[in-house]
Amino acid sequence: MVQTEKVEGHFLIDECLEMFSVSGNWLCLLTEGKDEVRANKEFMELFKLGGSVIDREALLAMFDEAGISALEEGDINTPVSIVMTNSDGVRVEGVMKRLSANRIMVTGQSPLNKQVNANHRLDSQLGTLPASQSVDHFMTWLSLIDEQMNNQILTSKSLEQLLEKPNGSPVVYNRLKEVVEHIPHGFAVISRDWELLYINPTLEEMLGSSSETLCNRNLWEVFPEDLYHNYYLHYKEAFQHNQVVKFQDYLYGRGRVVDVTAYPSNNELTVFIQDITEVNSYIHALQETEERFSLLADNINEAFWVMSPNFETWEYMSPTFESIFGISISVVERDYNIWMDHIHVGDRDRVVRSFRQMRSDKVACEYRFEYEPGVWKWIRTKGYPLEKAEKVMIVGVHEDITDIKEKDELIARSEQFETITRVAAGIAHEIKNPLTSIKGFLQLMMSGEASNGQYGDIVFSELSRIEAIVNEFMLLAKPEQEVELVDTNLIDIIHYVLALFRAQCRQGGIKVTTDFDAAIPDLPSDPKRLKQIFINVVKNAIEAMEGPGELTVVGMYKADLDNVVISISDSGKGIEPEKIKRIGEPFFTTKEKGTGLGMMVTTKFVESLGGTIRYKSKIDDGTTVTITLPVLHSD
16 A cells, blocks of 8 residues: 655655654654554564554553653654664664644664765765764755656656665655755755766756866866855864764855755765845845844834733833833833823823724823923824734833923914903904994983883894803803712703703704614713703704704714714704804804804813714705713823
8 A cells, every 4th residue: 555645745644654664763653643663674574573553552561750750741843862662672863843734753873774885975974974864864854845747757867877776765765856956955965075976957057057168077176265265164174073964155256145954975965055145135134124123123213102902011111211201112012001100180081082092093192291390291192003913012112292282272372362362352242332332322212202111022132142151251250169079860951951952942843863882981071061062052953944944963972982972953954164163252143133152152061071072064954063072081
């Protein structure tokens, strides 16, 4: 029966066993999944076995304690020296190594093997090295085989001139021939007298010369020793110490960088040469890129950082981090909380929420950081998730924006002064008109030309208008410190406000629809300000419809952002885009008798509660006001 199972996806098991027999080594292969051990004839003779297949327990009975321990622990990815005992009590040294997840090889040089005078046989390389090197050499052969060679027809006779075909081993001979002629690496055999005995076609292409030109000539005549001195030193070392040598060098005149491995025997060197020019260029390019990145990271004002998704491990921080935060990178790497403790207590929760959001989105946040005791900086941190090779990391930058904040504050003060001037002019204009009317009618009433009751209603109406303007400004000027936060049910507040306008909606034919998320939590907020916010927004929505229509109020809780979103939509006439931008400005209004102060107060109240207010409108299709309020936790 032909054995079709392969070792490492290349050699058939029978071929593998026979190859080691030809090389003078005993070998057995343990297949863990099948609990089966296959042995070559040298192993069978040495341990007096009646067949080539034994079970795992029989093999373990031959091992010493070190061999059993190594096999049970499974730490045999590198060769492990062991001692085995045959049925006559003879101790035999060997090497054990894992070939794959379920296959282990045990091999060694057979004392029964008769020395064969084969100066030009490649398979002699395996038997002349220490056992551990024999295993590595064999693994090198396996790794170099191209699986596409199986159906190729060999026409070259060059290898036959070098190898004497082993009697009774045509399978091994043909397989070695395929390997040597078709491996994608250079292969050469050099005698101890420095004669080039053989080079394969791949090496011919690397060197730009044929085997007929190079073989049977002195190596250093073809490749001058003064130019290839490094090769000479390494090859000489391999012969003198009978050990494998590896090094990198150039093929001069060919512009190639090569990786060279030389396996010595008593009389020859087997040399593998791999062209790594392209790989080497990639490495140099990566090194240059890394150097440029390091230069960039060291000389800009932003600090690059890379963190694990749980924000517990800093994978990388650029040196600028220390100048921005005044904390040693090594200190922060040991304890992430040291950096967090320097963030202003009023900003800390917001920073934590932002960092959580960076796991899924690109996020930026600004916060105060105590650089030194009593010295605060403004920092802007940006971050986003980056997935590479199935690993997710959070990457971003820290930026010191203290100077920018100071400039923004100056600009804000300038704009505030302009606003005060504009508001003062507006107040004067808004109050002057009703005062003029009141003054005129009072003069008429005092002159006796009209009865006191004739213009009394007009006077009271104008006084009420002045009172409304003053009340709006009183709300606007209410100090921030008067905000009293208590646990507030936002849904109850909205239902209360809608109840105030129920009669007005019924009278105007307005249908009110509500849809609230059941997960909306209570908010630490100011109920009075919330009532005023929703009264102003709902009142504007009802007035914008001027008749039958629909008023829709929707509430959602966004747990990932830790905030509540309330949307109030009407089916009114809508607002032009250029006017939408001006909502909230003092004395700007879209209503005929409005003061423009209501939405200014509303905007200020929303901001005082840490929220935002946005407007979206389309002509003849209504307006939607969206209010977002944070869920502030007390921890």
